[in-house]
Amino acid sequence: MTMTGPAVRHPGTAMTADQRAQFERDGYLVVPGVLDADEVAHYTEAIDRVYERHTREGEGLHLRGAVQSCPELAPLIDHPKMFGLVWSILGWNVHIYHSHLDVHPTVSAERPFRFEWHQDGGRQNREIETHPRPRMSVNVAYWLSDVSVPGRGNLKVVPGSHTTDWIAGPPSRNVPWPDPEDAIHVTANAGDVVFFDRRIWHARSENHSPITRKAAYFGYTYRWVRARQELTRELPGLSPVQQQLLGALGATDGDHAWGHAPHGVPLYTVLRETGNLDPGFPPLKP
Template sequence: MTANAALRAAALTPEQREAFDRDGYLMIRGMLDANEVARYSEVLDRVYAEEREANRLNANGGMHRLSAVTAAPELADLLNHPKAFHYVWSIIGWNIHVHHSHVDLNPPIREEQPFLFKWHRDGGRQNNDIETELQPRLAVKLAFFLSDLSETGRGATKIIPGSHKVSRIDGPPRRDIEWPEPEGAIEVTGEPGDALFFDRRLFHAATHNYSDISRKIAFIGYTPRWICIRDEVEDLPNQPWWNDLDPVQQQLLGGFAPTGDHRWGFYSQETPIYTWLEEQGLLDPNHPPLKPER
């Protein structure tokens, strides 16, 4: 697993933070090297074979496997990857865990699929239960590209830049009714090893893979620890590989003080990400999620 001491990246620059606040996403080129892409791609192939054997693929032979690290412990190194993790804590701070993750593998589709309006924003009930019209951020997500999505039509995600700052977008009364593409929508293309970092409020949609290659991608979502975890992580501390994780990875998987005031963030000095940021001099009194506690 990734050593905690190897995480040396500085916080996002003011220009990066401004772009993220304006557009709701950042595209990060070359996040993973070729060896990492090959290794994680093989991991997804293995999980795909397991899901196929268990008859859990969708009608088009696609895999959408929730709880990424539970499905494949090798993916734990992505949780706090040295080239990725500073995007997360720079925006939402230290009192966080991974609440929702999944790995997707979508083989080529040979027949035109019926229309479905797939545009949505992440958060589930948060989008219904919070009374404010302009919703708070609450979560961010990293999407690691593990196959060549450099051309459109390969199943890459579509987004609407800036849509994290609107309360809604127009859509049909039923998802299967033909409807125009939202204004400003783009398909996010990228090379193997690239990563998309985005605000959970950003409206986005899956697309179909009509190419000749399989689309492979790993999504990891981060949120404050006072929001519950959707992933299946309850049994992870009992797994033989759990003690191979560093403390930051254990915190992200919900294994550090899973209940009570500690999860709310009252005991910062006992929280691995806070103490690591403090040791590195990366706390920031001008940014509330990174404000020193003393």
């Protein structure tokens, strides 16, 4: 098969032995200087234009579909100074399954507490029964603002927690609770990349600085984490559960597949109404 279109970019270089050892130990890497000053300025301006279209000044923006929302970000997905990390860990049979761009201005007032510590992957963390949980995906965070000191909306992580399936937390997310023991604020300069295992326990800290936090995130996983074939025509008369099973739930923001909104998933509703949800079995726990 002959590939056509723009010239294929250099795929980057493989992860070094030291990088691999650190990544396997800590669950994340900070890679300095992936973007130079001109690139930082270019991508910042592109994201600023999207921000102006989508929200009012002073409000935060978390917009899924980074390249769809901001096509100028496309060169980031296989940037030669970053991409080698992705294929060094996951191999060549990969695609981006989740991405978003973020703009978070200064938080001027204290907001209600919410416990945000999590592992990425949504229902993966309940429905796959192995221990430790499988890696499945890796994340690349491009920092376009200076988070070289804590307090600027830094990514918080617990180093080494990517092989830990559980951390202590409150009975509900709105109950005040301290950060996990050994949690740190990851610091980085504009242009740096944070590369992390989706299993590492992490959260975003509040931005109390005068600097607006700006970043672009890309999540890479195996290409088989999707339907092998897609429904290409409408089939009348399908029940809601049948539509779910054939991948035809309709236009959504994609979160139904992650299970964050179970009441919008037909089979969940049927099992709840028939008394078949079992809180003692993680895949059947809402």
